[in-house]
Amino acid sequence: MRRLLIFLLAMSVLLAGCNSVFFYPDRAQMLSPDQLGLKYEDVYFPASDGTRLHAWFLPAQGETQGTILFLHGNAENISTHIMSVRWLPARGFNVLLLDYRGYGASAGEPSMEGVQEDVDAAMRTLLSRPGVDPDRIVVFGQSLGGSIAIYNVAHSPYRDHIRGLAVESAFASYRGIAREKLADFWLSWPLQYPLSWLISDKYSPAAAVAQISPIPLLIIHGDDDPIVPVANGERLFALAREPKQLWIVPKDGHIEAFRHPGYRDRFVAWLKQVLSAPPANTPGVSGH
Numbered sequence: 001m002r003r004l005l006i007f008l009l010a011m012s013v014l015l016a017g018c019n020s021v022f023f024y025p026d027r028a029q030m031l032s033p034d035q036l037g038l039k040y041e042d043v044y045f046p047a048s049d050g051t052r053l054h055a056w057f058l059p060a061q062g063e064t065q066g067t068i069l070f071l072h073g074n075a076e077n078i079s080t081h082i083m084s085v086r087w088l089p090a091r092g093f094n095v096l097l098l099d100y101r102g103y104g105a106s107a108g109e110p111s112m113e114g115v116q117e118d119v120d121a122a123m124r125t126l127l128s129r130p131g132v133d134p135d136r137i138v139v140f141g142q143s144l145g146g147s148i149a150i151y152n153v154a155h156s157p158y159r160d161h162i163r164g165l166a167v168e169s170a171f172a173s174y175r176g177i178a179r180e181k182l183a184d185f186w187l188s189w190p191l192q193y194p195l196s197w198l199i200s201d202k203y204s205p206a207a208a209v210a211q212i213s214p215i216p217l218l219i220i221h222g223d224d225d226p227i228v229p230v231a232n233g234e235r236l237f238a239l240a241r242e243p244k245q246l247w248i249v250p251k252d253g254h255i256e257a258f259r260h261p262g263y264r265d266r267f268v269a270w271l272k273q274v275l276s277a278p279p280a281n282t283p284g285v286s287g288h
Contacts, residue, residue, distance in 0.1 A: 023110035024075040025103040047121040054105035058095040065092035066136035071145030077104035138164040146170025154211035164274035168220040172206040175199040213241035214280040222252030
């Protein structure tokens with residue numbers, strides 16, 4: 001009984017801290033774009049609170065179709081997550097890979113509020129960058145990055161420039177995914193509801209996703225995702241407004257869709273479609 005109480009106390013402290021639950025930053029660089037045969041530029045810029053952020057800018061090869069702002073998952077940094085988007089420059093897309101504060105070469109410590117400021121800073125950087133068409137930008141987030149992206153795009157002061165949002169393996173709720181993980185362990189299963197209420201859902205994707213419209217939204221999810229169950233993607237799709245698409249990838253796990261050339265081709269076709277359509281008449285939104 002004493003061990004159980006210690007465990008539950010530790011879980012309560014962990015969940016109350018929140019940041020340690022969702023952010024697992026790593027500062028070690030595992031790969032660089034040139035090792036993958038890609039041209040790139042190190043980009044440094046400040047967030048609104050002065051935090052110095054780092055990103056990689058990968059220029060499109062050949063005729064530029066548009067620019068992707070890429071938001072990665074909760075662990076490691078862009079030096080590993082680059083594998084998810086390394087193929088996009090060859091298809092004609094610039095890619096800006098952002099490391100949130102505390103990740104890679106970015107300063108600071110990650111926080112829910114801070115990462116929203118980081119995404120805004122990355123968007124400002126793209127809008128002021130020579131050679132980037134400010135009206136041909138698509139946001140693409142995977143896992144935690146997808147959940148961050150949904151809230152950010154819904155509330156972004158720069159949403160008039162965002163032509164589409166794509167998310168892969170995103171969860172619908174911070175509190176909800178914490179509850180699902182607590183339910184996976186027999187010791188925490190009985191307290192999955194009371195403990196999960198220690199998690200703030202201030203930046204809940206489920207609460208924000210309807211506000212993405214009229215920006216086109218693409219939700220991608222593997223039907224065998226062991227980390228973020230596919231029900232999360234289905235819930236987000238149900239709550240979203242048109243225009244929206246849901247791609248359920250058969251027999252696929254977590255952020256694995258683009259291992260398949262067919263889904264790469266399908267994604268490029270979607271990108272070209274949203275970038276060729278007239279800009280959405282986006283309503284004004286409040287800040288974060």
